Every structure is written in C-alpha cells, then in structure tokens.
Amino acid sequence: MRPILEIKNLQVAFDTYAGEVKAVRGVSYTVNPGEAVAVVGESGCGKSVTAQTVMGLIPSPPGRVVAGQILFDGQDLLNFTERQMQGVRGNQIGMIFQDPMTSLNPTMTVGRQIAEGLRKHQSLPADQALEQAKEMLKMVGIPHPDRRLNQYPHEFSGGMRQRAMIATALACRPKLLIADEPTTALDVTIQDQIIDLMRNLQRQLGMAIVLITHDLGVVAGLCSRVVVMYAGQIMEAGPVREIYYRTQHPYTRGLLASVPKTGKERKPLVSIPGTPPDLFSPPPGCPFAPRCSHAMKVCGQLVPQEQEVSPGHRVACWLTHPLAQYRKQEVAG
Amino acid sequence: MNLTPEMFEPVQSGAGSAEIITRPGTTYWQDAWRRLKQNRLAMAGLITIGIMLVMALTGPYLSGYTYSQQDLTMVNQPPGAKYWLGADALGRDLFTRLWYGARISLLVGVVTSLITLVVGVFYGGISGFAGGKVDEIMMRIVEILWAIPFLLYVILLMVVLGPGLKTIFIALGAVYWMGMARIVRGEILSLKEREYVLAARVLGAGSWRILWRHLIPNAMGPIIIQMTLAIPEAIFTEAFLSFLGLGVSAPMASLGVLASTGMEGIRSYPWQIFFPATLITITMLAFNFLGDGLRDALDPRMRK
Amino acid sequence: MMQGEILLEIKGLKKYFNLGHGRVLKAVDNINLKIKKGETLGLVGESGCGKSTAGRTIVRLYEPTEGSLIFEGEDITGLSGSRLKPFRRKLQMIFQDPYASLNPRMTVGDIIGEALDIHKLARGAGRQERIVELLRLVGLNPEHANRFPHEFSGGQRQRVGIARALAVEPQLIVCDEPISALDVSIQAQVVNLLKELQNRLGLTYLFIAHDLSMVQYISDRVAVMYLGQVVELADSLELYAKPLHPYTKALMSAIPVADPDEAAKRERVALQGDTSGAIDPVPGCRFQPRCPVAKEICRQQEPEYREVKERHFVACHLVV
Numbered sequence: 001m002r003p004i005l006e007i008k009n010l011q012v013a014f015d016t017y018a019g020e021v022k023a024v025r026g027v028s029y030t031v032n033p034g035e036a037v038a039v040v041g042e043s044g045c046g047k048s049v050t051a052q053t054v055m056g057l058i059p060s061p062p063g064r065v066v067a068g069q070i071l072f073d074g075q076d077l078l079n080f081t082e083r084q085m086q087g088v089r090g091n092q093i094g095m096i097f098q099d100p101m102t103s104l105n106p107t108m109t110v111g112r113q114i115a116e117g118l119r120k121h122q123s124l125p126a127d128q129a130l131e132q133a134k135e136m137l138k139m140v141g142i143p144h145p146d147r148r149l150n151q152y153p154h155e156f157s158g159g160m161r162q163r164a165m166i167a168t169a170l171a172c173r174p175k176l177l178i179a180d181e182p183t184t185a186l187d188v189t190i191q192d193q194i195i196d197l198m199r200n201l202q203r204q205l206g207m208a209i210v211l212i213t214h215d216l217g218v219v220a221g222l223c224s225r226v227v228v229m230y231a232g233q234i235m236e237a238g239p240v241r242e243i244y245y246r247t248q249h250p251y252t253r254g255l256l257a258s259v260p261k262t263g264k265e266r267k268p269l270v271s272i273p274g275t276p277p278d279l280f281s282p283p284p285g286c287p288f289a290p291r292c293s294h295a296m297k298v299c300g301q302l303v304p305q306e307q308e309v310s311p312g313h314r315v316a317c318w319l320t321h322p323l324a325q326y327r328k329q330e331v332a333g
Numbered sequence: 334m335n336l337t338p339e340m341f342e343p344v345q346s347g348a349g350s351a352e353i354i355t356r357p358g359t360t361y362w363q364d365a366w367r368r369l370k371q372n373r374l375a376m377a378g379l380i381t382i383g384i385m386l387v388m389a390l391t392g393p394y395l396s397g398y399t400y401s402q403q404d405l406t407m408v409n410q411p412p413g414a415k416y417w418l419g420a421d422a423l424g425r426d427l428f429t430r431l432w433y434g435a436r437i438s439l440l441v442g443v444v445t446s447l448i449t450l451v452v453g454v455f456y457g458g459i460s461g462f463a464g465g466k467v468d469e470i471m472m473r474i475v476e477i478l479w480a481i482p483f484l485l486y487v488i489l490l491m492v493v494l495g496p497g498l499k500t501i502f503i504a505l506g507a508v509y510w511m512g513m514a515r516i517v518r519g520e521i522l523s524l525k526e527r528e529y530v531l532a533a534r535v536l537g538a539g540s541w542r543i544l545w546r547h548l549i550p551n552a553m554g555p556i557i558i559q560m561t562l563a564i565p566e567a568i569f570t571e572a573f574l575s576f577l578g579l580g581v582s583a584p585m586a587s588l589g590v591l592a593s594t595g596m597e598g599i600r601s602y603p604w605q606i607f608f609p610a611t612l613i614t615i616t617m618l619a620f621n622f623l624g625d626g627l628r629d630a631l632d633p634r635m636r637k
Numbered sequence: 638m639m640q641g642e643i644l645l646e647i648k649g650l651k652k653y654f655n656l657g658h659g660r661v662l663k664a665v666d667n668i669n670l671k672i673k674k675g676e677t678l679g680l681v682g683e684s685g686c687g688k689s690t691a692g693r694t695i696v697r698l699y700e701p702t703e704g705s706l707i708f709e710g711e712d713i714t715g716l717s718g719s720r721l722k723p724f725r726r727k728l729q730m731i732f733q734d735p736y737a738s739l740n741p742r743m744t745v746g747d748i749i750g751e752a753l754d755i756h757k758l759a760r761g762a763g764r765q766e767r768i769v770e771l772l773r774l775v776g777l778n779p780e781h782a783n784r785f786p787h788e789f790s791g792g793q794r795q796r797v798g799i800a801r802a803l804a805v806e807p808q809l810i811v812c813d814e815p816i817s818a819l820d821v822s823i824q825a826q827v828v829n830l831l832k833e834l835q836n837r838l839g840l841t842y843l844f845i846a847h848d849l850s851m852v853q854y855i856s857d858r859v860a861v862m863y864l865g866q867v868v869e870l871a872d873s874l875e876l877y878a879k880p881l882h883p884y885t886k887a888l889m890s891a892i893p894v895a896d897p898d899e900a901a902k903r904e905r906v907a908l909q910g911d912t913s914g915a916i917d918p919v920p921g922c923r924f925q926p927r928c929p930v931a932k933e934i935c936r937q938q939e940p941e942y943r944e945v946k947e948r949h950f951v952a953c954h955l956v957v
Contacts, residue, residue, distance in 0.1 A: 017367055018356060042820040043791065158684070187683040187847050189908050192891035196905075214820040217893030221900035240897045258825035259895040260854040262877055269854055271825035275790045278356055298340035324341045352778060354788055361742060361785070528738035529748075532801065535696050536752050537725035546751070550742040 002074060003030040004175055004208050005054070010068035012046070012053055015061060021280045023049045025232035026068075033175065036202055036209040038219040038240075040255065041229035042276050047212045050229075051178050055095055056085040073175070091121040094169030098181040100161035104153040110137075110164045111149030117171045136167040139204075141197060159190035163197065173205060180212045195222055217259045220244065225312075228252045231277050231287035234306070238313030248315040251288045286318065294319060365554075368630040375626020381619035385612075389439050392432025400433040401425065401584040409602050419604050421594065430586050431608055437587040438568045438616070441501055445567035446560045448506030453513025454549065454556060460514065461521030462544055472518065475511050483508055487579055496582050501574070505567045513559050520552035527551075554631035561627055565620035572613055588613050644809055644841050645672040645695070645728075650704035652687075652694045663918065664690040666865035667704070669942075672809065677835065677842040679856030679873065681849050681888065687865040688845045689733075692813045695843065696730045697721065708809075726756055729802035733814040735794035739786035745772075745797050746782030752804035771800040775830060792823035796830065803834070809841045816851060828855050850892045853877055858948075861885050864923040867942065871949040881951045884924050922954065930955060 012024040024046040031037045039047045052058050054070050054077065070077045077088065089095070097103045105113055114136050115129035124132065130149065137145035140163040153161055162182060169177060179198065183191035199222050202209055211223055219226060220240065227237040228251065236249040247253045257270035274291040277283055283290055289299035298318050306316045318324055359367075369375055393400060396417060403424045410420040418427040460471040487504045494500045521544075524530065530547050538546075549556075572589025574580045576596075581587050588609045595606030652665040664687040672678050682688045693699050695706060697713070705714040713724050732738035739748055749768050753759045759767045769779040775796040786794055795815060802810055812831065816824040828851060834840060846852045852859055853873045860870040861884065869882040880886045887908040894900045908927055919926055925935040934954050942952040 042822055188849065188893075189683060189888060189891045191893070192905070193908075195893075214822070215893065216821070217895040220893070220895055220897040244895070244897055255822055256895055258822045259893075260825075260850040261895075262850050262853055262889070262892060269825045269829060271829050272822045273826065274352055275793055278354070280356055295344050296341045297344055298336065300344065301340070318341070321336070321341070323336060323338050352776070352781075352793070354781070354784060356788060358784055358788060528732040528734055529740040531693075531698055532730065532732060532738055532798070533740075533751065534698060535725065535728075535730045536801070536805065537722045537755050538751070542755070546743075547740055551740070553742075 001032055003071075004033045004073060005031040005210070006069075006071040007050065007054070008069040008071070010050060010053060010070065011066040012049055012058065012063060013066050014063050016280070018280055021278075022066075022282065023063075023232055023279055024053070025279075025282070027229070027232070027234055029227045029234065029237060031176065031208050031210055033208055034202070034206045035225065036199075036211060036223040038211045038213060038223040038226045039229060040213055040216055040219060040226060042214055044276055044279070045229045046232040046279075047229050048180055051095070051180055051210060051212055054178065055089055055093060056080065056082070087121070090117045090169070090174070091172045092174050093176045093178060094172070094174040095178045095180065096162070096165050096169045096182050098184050100158075100165040101153065103165060104161065104168070106153055109150050109152055110156070110167075114164070114168050114171050117168065121172050133167070133171065136171050137164070139201070140164070140167045140170075141193075142167070158186055159193060162186060162190070162194055166194075166197065166201070170201065170205065170207075174207060176208045176210065177202075178210045178212070181214070182211070183218060184213070184215075191218065198222060215259070216244075216255050228255065231282055232279055233287060234314070234316065235288065236313075236315045236317075238310070242310060242313040246310070246313070248309055248313070248320065249288075249317045250292050250294050250319070254291075286316075296324065365627075365630040369626050372626040372629060374622045375630075378619040378622030378626065381615060382623065385435060385616065385619070386439065388432050389436040393429045393436070395432075396426050396428045398426035398429045400430050400586065409598065409605075411602070412604055418608050419602070421605060422598065425584075427591075427605065427608065430591060431588075431612060434586040434588045434591045434609060435612055435616075437498070437581060437585060438571060438589070438613075439564075441498070441505065441571045441587065442564035442568040442620075444502050445505040445509055446563045448502065449509045449513045449563050450556065450560055452506065452510035453559075454517050456510065457514035457517030458521055458544055458549060461518035462525060462540065462548065464522070464525075468518070468522075472515075475514055479511055487574060491579060496579070498581055498585070501571055501580065504574075505570060508570075509563050509567060513556070513563070516555050516559050517552055520555055521548050524548050524551050554627075558624055558628050558631060561620060561624040565617045565624075568613070568616055568620075588616075641674045641676070643671045644674045644709060645843075646707040647671070647695065648705045648707065650691065650694060650706070651702045652690050652699055653702045663687075663865050665694060665701075666918075668862075668865075668867050670860060670867065670870075672841060672843060674808075675835075675839055675841055676857040677844050677855055679852035679859035680843060680845045680862060681847060681852050681859060682862035683847060685864075686862045688847075688862050689813055691862070692730070692811045692843065692845050696728055696811050697724075698730075722756075726805040727808045728811070729805065729807035729809070730811045730813060731795070731798050731802050731815045734818050735791045735798060736786075736818075738798050739794055741786055744783055744785055745777075745789075748786070748797060749782075749800050749804050752801055756805055758805065767804070771804055774803065774834070775800045790823075791819050792826055795819065795823075795827050799827075799830065799834070803838070806838075807840070809843065811843045811845070813845050814847065815844075817846060817848065824851060831855065848892075849888050861888065864918055866923065866952065867950075868924065868953070869949075869951045871951075875949060879949075881945065881949070881956045882924075882953050883928050883930055883955070887929075922952075 008028050010024055010027045014021045014023055027050055041047045053065060056077065065078055111130055111133045114133035118124045118129040118132055119126065134145045134149055137148055142148050142160060142163050156164055183194050186194065195218055198209060211219065213219060224240055225238065226240050226243040228235045228249065230251050236243065236252045243252060247256060254272035258272065260269055261267055272291055277287055285301050286299045286304050289295045292299065296318055304316045304318045306314050307320045308314050309320060405424045407420045407424045409422055412419045418431060421427055456471065460468045486507060490500050490504045525548060530543060533543050533547055571580060571587055572592060575587050575589030576593045580589055591609035592606055592613065595609060599606050647668060647670040650665055650668050654662040654664055656662055668691060680688050690699065694701050701714060705712050708724060716724065746768050749771055750764055753764050753767060768782055772779055772781055777793065777796055816827050819827060832855060835842065844852060844855055856873045858870065859873045859876050860867045861882065863884050869885045876885065880889055887906040890906040894903060906929060921937050922935040922940050925931045928935065932955065940952045940954045942950060944950050945956055
C-alpha cells in the first residue's frame with residue numbers, strides 16, 4: 001500500500017536576527033491511508049512546523065525548506081506552486097487548529113464557511129453547498145443544524161466551535177486531516193468528546209489523521225502509530241503499543257511518566273527536568289542528552305543514528321548501541 | 334570517530350545545564366530599534382529629521398545675515414551667490430529665514446507633542462485606570478471639547494492671550510492632548526486586566542505603582558507613535574494658522590509664515606514659496622515615515 | 638488525614654456580575670469551604686463554572702457580593718488599603734498564563750524584587766541576595782535575574798511567577814490553573830516543584846484546575862464545582878474511588894488514559910453538551926439538563942449540600 005503522506009528527511013529553518021533557527025532537522029515519517037498517526041512532543045520541538053510545511057503554510061521569509069521531500073499521494077508538495085497548493089489545502093488535506101476562534105471568520109456564518117470550500121473545490125452551486133454544509137454539521141454532532149447554519153462563530157461555545165471547524169475541514173472529504181493540538185484549549189470533558197468524534201469520523205470517512213499533541217494521554221485511544229519528536233528530530237517512532245509498552249527512548253519514557261495516573265494509590269509523578277534546547281544553537285550530539293538521566297559520554301558528542309528495534313519501531317538513542325547493552329538493562333530495570 | 338566502551342560511561346546530567354538561556358539577551362527597546370533599522374523609509378525619515386534639526390540650529394548663522402536684517406536694495410533677489418535662496422520683499426535673506434522658520438516650526442511641533450504627552454498621559458491614564466463613573470465623566474468631557482471647532486479656540490485664545498508663540502503652544506496643546514488621552518485610556522483599560530497587573534495588586538501594590546511601573550511602561554509604544562505623529566500635525570496646523578495670519582508675528586517667521594508671504598509673489602518670485610513649501614512637505618513626510626516605522630517596530634504583535 | 642487548624646474559612650461566598658439589562662451572572666453562588674493549614678485543596682470544574690472567579694474573590698481581587706472570608710480567625714472581607722496589606726503578604730496567587738502574568742518590560746529580578754519593595758522586606762544587597770535565593774528555590778539560575786520574561790520558556794516563566802509569590806513568605810497560595818497552559822511534561826515539573834515547596838515551607842494551597850487527574854495528584858481534598866456551586870467534596874483518594882455526584886463521575890471518565898489497552902476498554906459516561914452560562918440557571922439542580930440520570934425531583938428542587946458519609950459532601954438528590 002502506498003502511503004498517503006511520506007515525509008522524507010525534511011529540514012526547515014527560520015532566519016532570525018540572531019542567526020538561523022533550525023526548527024526541523026531531518027524528519028521522516030509516513031502516514032498510510034485511513035491511519036491515525038500521532039506526532040508528540042513539547043512546544044518548540046518542530047511538530048507544528050512540520051505540519052505547516054506539509055500544508056505550505058510556512059511564512060517565507062523568514063522560513064525556508066532547506067532539504068527534503070513531502071510526498072502526498074506520490075507527488076512532492078514542495079514542488080507545487082501556490083495555486084496548486086490551494087487546490088490541495090482544504091480539498092485533499094484538511095487542517096484544524098488549537099484555537100477555532102482564530103481560524104473561523106467572525107464575520108461569516110458558519111454555514112457559509114463550510115460551504116465555501118465546497119463551492120471552491122467542487123464547484124457546487126450555493127444551495128447544494130449549503131445543503132451539504134448542514135449534513136456536515138449533523139455529522140460532527142451539532143444539534144439543530146438548520147438553525148446553527150445561519151449563526152456566527154461567536155454564538156457557538158468552545159466545543160461547538162471546534163466541531164464547526166472540523167466540519168469545515170472535512171467538508172470536501174479530504175484524504176488526510178491534520179489536527180494541530182485540537183483539544184489543548186478545551187476542557188477535559190469537551191476534549192473527550194472531540195477525540196471521540198475524530199475517531200468516529202475516521203472510521204466513517206476512511207481518512208488518515210495526523211494528530212499533533214504534547215499529551216501522550218489523548219493519543220492512546222485514537223492513534224495506531226506514534227512519532228515522538230524533540231528539538232526538531234525524531235526520537236522514537238512506532239506502533240502505539242510498542243511506544244507505550246516497550247518504550248525505548250528515555251524521552252518517551254519521561255513523557256509517559258509525566259501523565260498522572262489516577263488510581264487507588266498515588267504514584268509519584270516523574271517529570272523531565274530542564275527545558276528543551278533553543279534551536280538557535282542546538283547542543284552537539286543527542287539534543288536530549290542535557291536533560292537525560294541516562295546520558296553517557298557519547299551522547300554529548302555524537303548524534304545517535306536511528307535503529308529499528310522491532311518491525312516499524314525506530315529509535316534514535318545511544319542506549320540501543322551494543323556497547324551500551326549493560327546500561328540499557330539498568331535503565332529498564 | 335571510533336566508538337569505544339569508554340564513551341558509554343554514564344555522565345552526570347544536571348538539569349541546570351538544560352536551563353541555560355543561550356540566546357543573547359535583548360530588551361524591548363533594543364528589539365524595536367533593530368526592527369526600525371530594517372525599515373528603510375523610517376530610517377530615511379529619521380536621518381532627514383536629524384539633518385533638519387542640525388540645520389534649524391546652525392542654518393540661521395551660516396549665511397552671515399540675521400533673520401530680521403533688511404537690505405532694501407536687494408528686494409526680491411533671485412537665488413544667487415549673495416543670497417543663496419534669494420531675498421524677500423523686504424530684502425531679508427531667505428536662507429536664514431527658512432532655517433529660522435524651520436526652527437520655530439519644529440519647536441512648535443516638539444512643544445505641542447510634549448504638552449500632549451504630559452496632559453494626555455495624565456488624563457487618559459487616570460481615566461482608564463479609575464474606570465467606571467470617573468472614566469465615563471472624563472471621556473464625556475473630552476467628547477464635548479472635541480466637538481468645539483478648533484478655529485474658535487484659537488481665535489478666542491488669540492484675543493485673550495494675544496498672538497505669539499506661547500498662544501500657539503497653548504492652542505495646539507489644547508487640541509492634541511485629547512487624541513493622546515483617548516489612546517492612553519484605551520491602552521490602560523486593556524492592560525489593567527492583564528495578569529501581571531492582577532499579580533501586582535495581589536502583592537499589595539498601590540495604584541500609583543501599578544500605573545507607573547506596570548501600565549504606562551507597557552503603553553509606551555502607542556504613546557511614542559502618537560507623539561511622533563502629533564509633531565507633523567502640529568507643524569502643519571501652525572503653518573495653516575500662519576497662512577491665515579493667526580500664527581507667529583513679524584519679524585519672527587515659521588515655515589507657514591514664509592509660505593504665506595511667498596504666496597503673494599508666486600507669479601514673479603516663485604522660489605519664495607517653493608523653498609518653504611518644500612521644507613514643510615519634507616518635514617511632514619519624514620515624521621510620518623518615522624511614525625509608521627515606529628508603529629511597526631513597537632507593535633507587540635509583530636514581536637518575534 | 639489532615640486534622641490541623643483551619644487557615645481560611647470561606648462562608649457563603651457569592652460573587653455576582655451585573656451584565657446590564659437586568660441580567661446577572663452568578664459566577665460564584667454560595668460556596669462554603671474550609672482550608673486547613675498545610676493541606677492542598679483542589680477546586681475543579683469546566684471553564685465557566687466560576688472556579689477562577691472564586692479564586693480571585695478569595696485573594697480579594699474582586700469584592701465578594703455576599704459572604705465572608707475568615708483568615709486565621711479574622712474576618713478580612715471588609716478590609717481595604719493599609720488594613721488589607723498585611724494579609725496580602727499571607728495570601729498569594731499564581732496565575733494561569735505564564736505569558737501574561739509577567740510584566741514584559743521588567744527584568745525577572747525586578748519582578749521578584751517588586752514584592753520585596755512593596756512590603757519593604759529587603760533593600761540593596763539584601764534584596765539582591767533574596768532574589769537569588771528565590772530563583773534558586775524554584776530551580777532557576779542567579780544569572781536569570783537580568784533577563785526579560787520573553788527569553789524564558791513557559792515552564793520557566795511559571796517558576797518565576799512562583800518565586801514572585803514566595804517572595805513575601807505567604808501562608809496560603811491560590812494556584813489559578815497554574816499548569817493548564819503548559820506542556821504535559823512541564824506540568825509535571827511545576828506540580829512537583831509546588832509539592833516540594835509545600836513540604837519545605839509548610840505552604841497551604843488552593844489548587845484550581847480543570848484537569849481532574851493533576852488535581853487529584855497534588856490535592857489532599859478535592860472540591861468539584863458546577864455553575865457557581867460546589868457539588869462534591871471529598872478526600873482525593875475517596876473521590877477517585879467512590880465518586881458520588883454524576884458530574885464528578887463524568888469528569889472522571891473523561892480523563893485521558895495514557896494506555897492504549899485500557900483506553901480501548903474503559904467505560905465512559907458521555908456528557909451531553911457543555912456548560913451553558915450561569916446567567917439563568919435552570920430551576921432545581923443546575924446539572925440536571927446534562928445529567929444522564931436526572932429524575933423528576935431534580936427538575937423541581939435544588940439539592941442540598943450535605944455530608945453523606947464522613948468527610949464526603951455532595952449535593953445530589955439521587956445520593957442516599
């Protein structure tokens with residue numbers, strides 16, 4: 001099966017007054033049709049920049065793609081003109097953002113916003129597009145779609161707005177939905193509803209999802225594969241059960257440990273000390289080494305190469321090196 | 334590089350090393366200056382203003398004539414070696430008078446802008462900070478004053494105080510402070526709900542401390558922009574008043590007075606209006622370019 | 638577990654906002670809580686439930702509409718100006734947004750130092766020393782004192798905010814969603830720091846958040862708020878093990894589980910819709926329109942907030 005999205009060795013940099021900030025430093029991952037992939041990492045790790053590059057939304061200048069390929073359905077999006085990209089955005093790839101208020105137009109009714117994409121990409125007449133917009137509102141679980149169609153975004157609550165944005169993004173039935181922190185600004189109860197909705201829509205429409213988040217908690221119930229990013233690089237990637245149950249990278253371990261577990265007794269919450277590096281001058285070697293409790297001399301000197309530890313499970317960590325085997329047992333134990 | 338077992342020895346990783354800030358530190362003002370420098374038009378404006386300031390201070394002494402010195406044999410001389418920019422209908426050196434006029438005009442602009450700053454920030458700051466009823470009353474007063482035609486003020490003040498530079502300052506200051514007051518009030522109203530202001534209140538900070546340490550410094554960007562844009566407006570208004578004969582009195586001259594007198598001989602001696610009119614235009618453009626540049630440089634939303 | 642003396646008693650606290658046109662937003666509508674010395678009391682609820690308003694009223698940023706705040710036996714409700722100032726030192730707050738809670742024009746040293754200036758706690762070299770001490774206390778370096786807030790990451794800024802609150806050596810800190818704007822990994826860092834500081838300095842916290850899992854981790858007792866009222870209060874382990882109010886149950890089931898197998902098999906209490914404002918609360922129980930088990934009585938009568946078993950309070954008709 002050919003992947004719907006294939007990112008190959010993507011490198012993106014931003015030119016600032018203080019020098020070049022290497023936001024994405026050689027990222028590769030694939031998304032298969034109908035599959036949900038999570039891209040996880042702390043803010044500033046390059047997960048959003050990667051997604052925006054896919055959508056051709058990186059402001060340039062200061063941003064620029066240094067190297068790499070983004071194959072969508074076999075075609076390299078980096079070679080597309082702005083006009084061609086417009087035909088892809090909202091049509092073949094949909095995107096939703098953290099803050100629906102900034103991505104919905106406050107002066108346009110929700111119905112027209114959903115219909116707009118349909119009219120543009122599928123050349124539907126206005127009445128048909130509105131009819132379909134109503135279907136979309138129904139599909140994302142907004143009650144009274146007839147009435148809601150003619151309302152403005154400010155008349156919607158936070159959760160409803162996020163649903164409306166999903167409806168806008170999915171109106172043209174894209175093959176891929178990129179969701180950039182879609183639930184971060186929402187209450188836990190609403191977050192749960194939205195994740196649930198995305199899971200149902202994925203099954204119903206057979207689309208692929210890239211879920212970008214900092215919270216490994218929301219990933220478990222939705223995604224089948226996980227990519228863990230740190231400082232513009234992939235630290236670990238693999239099937240969801242591999243990542244959660246056979247965690248290899250100390251960073252992934254740290255992310256998992258910082259999600260509190262509600263239980264009969266209180267287990268101590270382990271946090272990752274320190275702060276991610278400033279990519280204006282990334283540390284030599286493994287970028288996580290300064291915060292890693294298992295760091296070795298080599299970690300501060302050389303960048304670890306990616307190793308496949310089991311089918312589809314890739315790790316970039318010196319602990320997987322044969323010379324570090326004795327250390328690894330120590331870590332796992 | 335060869336990998337040796339020795340390289341796989343554990344090292345002490347300290348959280349401390351991950352807390353170090355590697356980027357060079359910049360203050361808000363350094364950052365704004367850096368952005369302003371990138372704006373060519375604004376820098377051109379700034380340089381022009383600099384040159385004009387130097388010329389306004391030294392220009393009147395360069396040609397060897399004073400601004401009121403007459404030579405009736407040289408009436409309406411065209412530009413030449415003796416009078417660089419020619420002489421006027423009373424035989425006075427136009428070069429000297431031009432820079433003298435520029436000095437008065439810039440003085441009017443800067444003083445008006447300073448009056449605006451003091452009164453506007455004070456009034457707007459109190460209005461926005463107090464909020465509620467006080468704010469409502471103070472803003473209604475501004476609106477009423479705003480509705481009074483500007484010329485009426487000036488003529489009334491001229492009658493009461495007599496014409497002169499002081500009257501011009503007061504008249505212009507009395508008009509332009511209101512714009513500043515409104516801007517400052519709006520800024521303060523939105524800033525006072527910020528969490529850092531709440532934090533200061535929880536710490537027990539008094540109103541003055543909050544106003545001067547937290548609110549005004551954060552409103553400085555819009556205040557400076559408004560000040561910069563008030564200067565050319567004041568210069569232009571003064572020129573306009575002078576043109577109507579309501580400006581500074583002879584033998585003093587502002588750019589407006591010069592243009593107004595030059596106007597009388599526009600057919601025969603066009604240079605008499607050309608030079609002051611050009612200088613007014615350049616001044617306006619320079620300040621407006623700088624003001625726009627500052628708006629881009631100081632706008633927190635542009636911050637990256 | 639905690640039998641200590643009561644540090645702050647909140648009695649019948651109400652905070653209404655007049656929206657004009659005769660509409661009144663009852664953001665906080667009669668809450669009663671006792672915060673004991675040295676404990677952490679969690680306060681959870683969805684956005685718009687009035688938990689932040691409650692926090693702000695407690696630190697006297699808002700004037701309460703009704704009710705009283707009794708701090709160490711003294712009523713501080715009516716105090717203002719110089720009579721309130723000594724209590725300002727004892728009662729501090731940490732804010733939600735680490736980007737908005739630090740003055741961008743002041744260095745971190747001055748931000749922390751301002752607290753010392755206001756209460757005249759230290760001057761000159763002593764002030765500098767105290768700033769360095771506070772920075773160290775929250776895990777930052779002394780060199781950070783000369784930096785401006787925008788040079789820090791979210792987690793670092795939040796620690797500066799904690800240092801500012803600690804500068805006046807408070808007894809009670811109201812933490813108003815201090816972690817909800819941070820990455821999960823950094824949330825854990827901040828929560829662990831707060832716990833450590835509590836042990837070291839004997840602090841008392843009122844910890845406000847919408848995330849039940851973090852609240853449960855840090856709190857000794859948890860109060861659940863819905864539309865301006867406390868609907869359930871219990872020891873945190875008890876609340877997790879035996880939630881009684883249907884709203885608490887729903888909140889609990891919405892907590893994301895970082896475990897694919899468990900996530901797949903867990904049962905969820907689906908909650909319809911979201912909180913509609915507290916402007917015109919429905920008659921009877923306020924949660925009734927969203928409640929999956931609502932009965933006729935819930936629509937007619939407001940439930941009484943009562944102790945159903947030892948140290949476990951709930952306001953629901955259906956709990957016996």
